[in-house]
Amino acid sequence: MAALAAGFINAMAGGGTLVSFPVLLAVGIPPIVANVTNTVALVPGTIGGMWSQRKDFRSQYQRLLKLLPAAIVGGIAGGLLILNTNENTFRSIIPYLILLATLLLAAQGKIKKWVVKRIGQAHTEHHNPAIMLSLVFLASIYGGYFGAGLGVILMAVLGFVTDDSMTRLNFLKQALGFAINLAAAIYFAFSGKVDWMVALVMIFGSLLGGLIGGKLAGKLKPELLRWIVVSAGLIATVIFFLKR
Numbered sequence: 001m002a003a004l005a006a007g008f009i010n011a012m013a014g015g016g017t018l019v020s021f022p023v024l025l026a027v028g029i030p031p032i033v034a035n036v037t038n039t040v041a042l043v044p045g046t047i048g049g050m051w052s053q054r055k056d057f058r059s060q061y062q063r064l065l066k067l068l069p070a071a072i073v074g075g076i077a078g079g080l081l082i083l084n085t086n087e088n089t090f091r092s093i094i095p096y097l098i099l100l101a102t103l104l105l106a107a108q109g110k111i112k113k114w115v116v117k118r119i120g121q122a123h124t125e126h127h128n129p130a131i132m133l134s135l136v137f138l139a140s141i142y143g144g145y146f147g148a149g150l151g152v153i154l155m156a157v158l159g160f161v162t163d164d165s166m167t168r169l170n171f172l173k174q175a176l177g178f179a180i181n182l183a184a185a186i187y188f189a190f191s192g193k194v195d196w197m198v199a200l201v202m203i204f205g206s207l208l209g210g211l212i213g214g215k216l217a218g219k220l221k222p223e224l225l226r227w228i229v230v231s232a233g234l235i236a237t238v239i240f241f242l243k244r
Helices: 002-012 017-026 031-042 044-052 054-083 087-106 108-120 129-145 150-161 166-189 196-216 222-243
Strands: none
Touching: 017 031, 017 087, 017 222, 031 044, 031 054, 031 087, 031 166, 031 196, 044 166, 044 196, 054 129, 054 166, 087 108, 087 150, 087 222, 108 150, 108 222, 129 150, 129 166, 150 166
16 A cells, blocks of 8 residues: 555655655564665656656657766665665664655755746756766765655756756656666665565555556646645654654
8 A cells, every 4th residue: 555655646746755665664674675675666656757758758868868877876876875774874864864855845846946947047058067967976876775855856956957848857857767766776676685575566556556646647736745745754754753
């Protein structure tokens, strides 16, 4: 059910990890195993969002090729970092990670408005490849390490370093997020840390949830769902702080 809800939330508003990850912890799965399993399980659910915007692929092809290596290497680096983090250390920073992801989701609307406003202003795109690649790489490390709120971070980064329409940037965000999570998931698959029985059930749930979310996207208000998830994230943050 948590994976189905996460897939649905990701399709509608983003932030599904804020539901599925705490549930995995609540049923007794160790934090790092839960994080790794969650990443592997939710990757297939992101394909739907990218597929629905495939018409923008051609316009972003060159830019995607340029940024893809940084996204893949960053995702693997984040995965390497989480697998080399001590279990107790990771447990102690979980409340901060959930709080960060919750605040990013809460700020999503303002970040999108900032991106739209910036696109509307007359200025030149940052063509310095070092700036673009460095920011995407740093965002990708976070994505491989934890991932909740990655879409908001990528949207802010892309709004800063590129000039394009919101719709096209959204496709680029989706494609880069998929590449980051897929790179980390493939690395995790060979780590021995994935709970495959749980992952397989979650993969089915996230795909079904994503499909339902895609069908209902025009009928439900994503803003309402986003604030429900933000509220859940804040509650989870308080609970995990109290457990420390």
